[in-house]
Amino acid sequence: MGRKKNGLTAIAAAMGISATLAQAQSQAPVGLDTVTDFKSAVTQGVLTNPRVVSQWYNFEATREAERGARGGYLPSVDLYSEWGREERETPLIDLGDYSRDATRFTITQMLFDGFATRDQVASLGYAKLSRYYDFKRASEEIALEAAVAYLDTVKFQNLVKFAEDNYIVHKNVYDKIEERTGGGVSQGVDLEQAAARVALAESNLVTEITNLHDVMTRFHRVVGSLPGENLAMPSVPAGEIPELRETALEMAYQRSPVINAAIENLRSSQESLNATNAPMMPRLDLRYRNEVEHDTDGIDGRFDEEAIEVVVSYNLFRGGSDSARKREYYNLYNAAIEERKQACLNVRQEVTIAFNDVEALERQVEVLQRNLIAQDKTRRAYRDQFDIGQRTLLDLLDSQNEYFDTQRAHTSAVTDLAAAQARTLANMGLLLAAMDMDGLNAEKIAELDLDFSRDGDDENAQALCPQGAPLPASVDRDALFARLNASADPAASAASAAALAGLAAGSDRYRTVGEDMVSLEVDVQFEFNSSVISSAYDDEIARAAEALRDNAGIRATVEGHTDSSGEDNYNQWLSERRANAVRDMLINEHGISADQLVAIGRGEGSPIASNATAEGRARNRRVELVLDVAQ
Incomplete structure (x- = not known):
C-alpha cells in the first residue's frame, strides 16, 4: 500500500510543478506590456512588425528612385574650374612655361534621348506601385499571423484548463477507488488502473502547457508583446466572405496584393525593356556654354567665349553591350509574365483551400457542439451511476476521456474556423479592411494620391488568372x-x-x-x-x-x-x-x-x-x- 502512495505522491508533485509552470507562462515578465484583445494584437503587429516596416522603407526607396529618374527631364547645370602650369613650343616660337586657368559654365537640356528618360520614369513608377503592393501584402500577412497567434493562444489557454479539469476528475476517481480498495470493496488492479489514468492525465496537462508556451512565444515574435491571461474568443468579420467560392476568387483576383504586385512588376519590366532601345538612337541636347580663360596658349590676357548650341551624339559601336542588355531585359520581362501566372495560381490555391476549410469547419463545429452537450450529459450520468455501483471504473474514466477529447476537438474546431475565416480574408486582400484597420502610415499614403489606373486594352495590366477551381471534396x-x-x-x-x-x-x-x-x-x-x-x-x-x-x-x-x-x-x-x-x-x-x-x-x-x-x-x-x- 505504501508503494501505491509513493506513486501517487510523485504524480501530485509533478502536478504541482505543472501548475507552477502554467502560472509562470501566463504572467508577463516585469516591464513588458501584454495584449488583451484581438484587434489590439492585430493592430500592434501590423504597425510594429519589422517585416511590414522594412517593406515600407522599400516603397519609400522606390519613390525616391522615381523622383531621381524624373530629373532627366530637367536641365543639367554644371560649373567647371581649372588651373595649371603649361609648357608650349611651336615650330615658330617657344612660349616656355606659364600658368593658365579656365572656368566653364554650362546648361544642358535634353531634347531627345531615345525615350530613355520616359521609359525609366514609367518603369520606376510601376515598380513603386509593386513595392506598395508588397507593403500591403506584408501588412495582410502579419495581420493574419497575429490573428492566428491570438487564436492559437486562446485555444491552448482553454486546452490547459480542460487538461487541469481532466486531471482533477481522474484524481477524484483515484481517491474513491483508493477508499474502496482500503475497505475491500474494489480490487487492487482497479487502483493501479486509476493511477495509470491519472499519470496519463498529468502527461496531457504537461503537453498542453508546453504547447501554450510555444504559441505564446510565437505571439511575442509577431505582435511584439506577450498575450494576457484568459484571452476572449474573438469574432472574425466573416460577413465579408462571399457565399460562393467563385465570387471569392474573383474578388481575390482583383484585390489580392500578391497578384497586383506581380502585375505592376510586369508593367515595370515592359518599360525597362523599352528603355533598352535608347542606346541605339541618337541623343539630342540643347546647350548653353560660357567659358572664361586666362593666358590661354601662353598669350597673356582674358579670353571669353559664350555659345548656344545643339549637340548630337550617336554611338556607332559599343562591343555588342546594348544588344546583350536588350536580350537580358527581354528575358526578365518573360520571367515577370510567369511570375504573374504563379501569383494567380498561388492565390487561387490559398483562397480555395481557406474557403473550403471555412465550409467544412462550420459543419464540424455544429456537430461537435451537439456532441459536447451529449457527452457532458453522459459523463454526469456515468458518474452518478458509478457512485451507486452501476458503472465500473473503466466506464467512468472512458466517459471522462471521451468528454475531454470532445472538448479539445470542439475548441480546436472553433478556433480553426476563425483562423480559416481570417486566412480567406487575408488571401483576398480584405483582412485589414474587414477589421476596419488602416495599417502603417495610412495618412501619408493617402496624401501621395497614387495612380492605380490601368489601361483595359493592355494585357500586361490585367490579372489574366485562370477561371474555375477544384470542387469541394465530398464522400460518397x-x-x-x-x-x-x-x-x-x-x-x-x-x-x-x-x-x-x-x-x-x-x-x-x-x-x-x-x-x-x-x-x-x-x-x-x-x-x-x-x-x-x-x-x-x-x-x-x-x-x-x-x-x-x-x-x-x-x-x-x-x-x-x-x-x-x-x-x-x-x-x-x-x-x-x-x-x-x-x-x-x-x-x-x-x-x-x-x-x-x-x-x-x-x-x-x-x-x-x-x-x-x-x-x-x-x-x-x-x-x-x-x-x-x-x-
Missing part, C-alpha cells in the same frame, strides 16, 4: 463501401470462405446480407449519444475477435449504427465513432491485424428494430461485423 459513402467490399483479400482460403458461408444457415448470430457477404451480429449496444464501450461487452467483443482470428484471410468491415434520434450528419459522425471504437478495441486488446479491419458508419439508415420504442432504439445503437467471403 455507398461508393466507398462498394469499393472496400470489392477489395477483398484474394488470399482468403477456400476453407475459410466455405465455413463462413455455412454459418449463415440456421444461425441466429450470422446472417446473409448480400452476395458473398455475411454479417456477424456483435451484441454491443451503446448509451444514447455515446460511443463508449461498456466493460459489460468485453466477452462479446472477445468472441468476435476469436471469429476473426479463426478466419484470418477474410476481410471484415466494422459497421456502426445509430437510432433515429438527432440529425443525419450527427448520426453519421456518431456511427463512425462507434465503429472505430470497436475496431480499435479488436486491434489493440485482441491483436487483430489492422489490415483485416475497416470501420465505417452507417448512420441511422439500417435499423434492425423499430425506432418508435425505447427498446428498439437501444437495439439500433449497435455495431456489426460484415465478413466478405468472396474469392
Whole structure:
C-alpha cells in the first residue's frame, strides 16, 4: 500500500510543478506590456512588425528612385574650374612655361534621348506601385499571423484548463477507488488502473502547457508583446466572405496584393525593356556654354567665349553591350509574365483551400457542439451511476476521456474556423479592411494620391488568372463501401470462405446480407449519444475477435449504427465513432491485424428494430461485423 502512495505522491508533485509552470507562462515578465484583445494584437503587429516596416522603407526607396529618374527631364547645370602650369613650343616660337586657368559654365537640356528618360520614369513608377503592393501584402500577412497567434493562444489557454479539469476528475476517481480498495470493496488492479489514468492525465496537462508556451512565444515574435491571461474568443468579420467560392476568387483576383504586385512588376519590366532601345538612337541636347580663360596658349590676357548650341551624339559601336542588355531585359520581362501566372495560381490555391476549410469547419463545429452537450450529459450520468455501483471504473474514466477529447476537438474546431475565416480574408486582400484597420502610415499614403489606373486594352495590366477551381471534396459513402467490399483479400482460403458461408444457415448470430457477404451480429449496444464501450461487452467483443482470428484471410468491415434520434450528419459522425471504437478495441486488446479491419458508419439508415420504442432504439445503437467471403 505504501508503494501505491509513493506513486501517487510523485504524480501530485509533478502536478504541482505543472501548475507552477502554467502560472509562470501566463504572467508577463516585469516591464513588458501584454495584449488583451484581438484587434489590439492585430493592430500592434501590423504597425510594429519589422517585416511590414522594412517593406515600407522599400516603397519609400522606390519613390525616391522615381523622383531621381524624373530629373532627366530637367536641365543639367554644371560649373567647371581649372588651373595649371603649361609648357608650349611651336615650330615658330617657344612660349616656355606659364600658368593658365579656365572656368566653364554650362546648361544642358535634353531634347531627345531615345525615350530613355520616359521609359525609366514609367518603369520606376510601376515598380513603386509593386513595392506598395508588397507593403500591403506584408501588412495582410502579419495581420493574419497575429490573428492566428491570438487564436492559437486562446485555444491552448482553454486546452490547459480542460487538461487541469481532466486531471482533477481522474484524481477524484483515484481517491474513491483508493477508499474502496482500503475497505475491500474494489480490487487492487482497479487502483493501479486509476493511477495509470491519472499519470496519463498529468502527461496531457504537461503537453498542453508546453504547447501554450510555444504559441505564446510565437505571439511575442509577431505582435511584439506577450498575450494576457484568459484571452476572449474573438469574432472574425466573416460577413465579408462571399457565399460562393467563385465570387471569392474573383474578388481575390482583383484585390489580392500578391497578384497586383506581380502585375505592376510586369508593367515595370515592359518599360525597362523599352528603355533598352535608347542606346541605339541618337541623343539630342540643347546647350548653353560660357567659358572664361586666362593666358590661354601662353598669350597673356582674358579670353571669353559664350555659345548656344545643339549637340548630337550617336554611338556607332559599343562591343555588342546594348544588344546583350536588350536580350537580358527581354528575358526578365518573360520571367515577370510567369511570375504573374504563379501569383494567380498561388492565390487561387490559398483562397480555395481557406474557403473550403471555412465550409467544412462550420459543419464540424455544429456537430461537435451537439456532441459536447451529449457527452457532458453522459459523463454526469456515468458518474452518478458509478457512485451507486452501476458503472465500473473503466466506464467512468472512458466517459471522462471521451468528454475531454470532445472538448479539445470542439475548441480546436472553433478556433480553426476563425483562423480559416481570417486566412480567406487575408488571401483576398480584405483582412485589414474587414477589421476596419488602416495599417502603417495610412495618412501619408493617402496624401501621395497614387495612380492605380490601368489601361483595359493592355494585357500586361490585367490579372489574366485562370477561371474555375477544384470542387469541394465530398464522400460518397455507398461508393466507398462498394469499393472496400470489392477489395477483398484474394488470399482468403477456400476453407475459410466455405465455413463462413455455412454459418449463415440456421444461425441466429450470422446472417446473409448480400452476395458473398455475411454479417456477424456483435451484441454491443451503446448509451444514447455515446460511443463508449461498456466493460459489460468485453466477452462479446472477445468472441468476435476469436471469429476473426479463426478466419484470418477474410476481410471484415466494422459497421456502426445509430437510432433515429438527432440529425443525419450527427448520426453519421456518431456511427463512425462507434465503429472505430470497436475496431480499435479488436486491434489493440485482441491483436487483430489492422489490415483485416475497416470501420465505417452507417448512420441511422439500417435499423434492425423499430425506432418508435425505447427498446428498439437501444437495439439500433449497435455495431456489426460484415465478413466478405468472396474469392
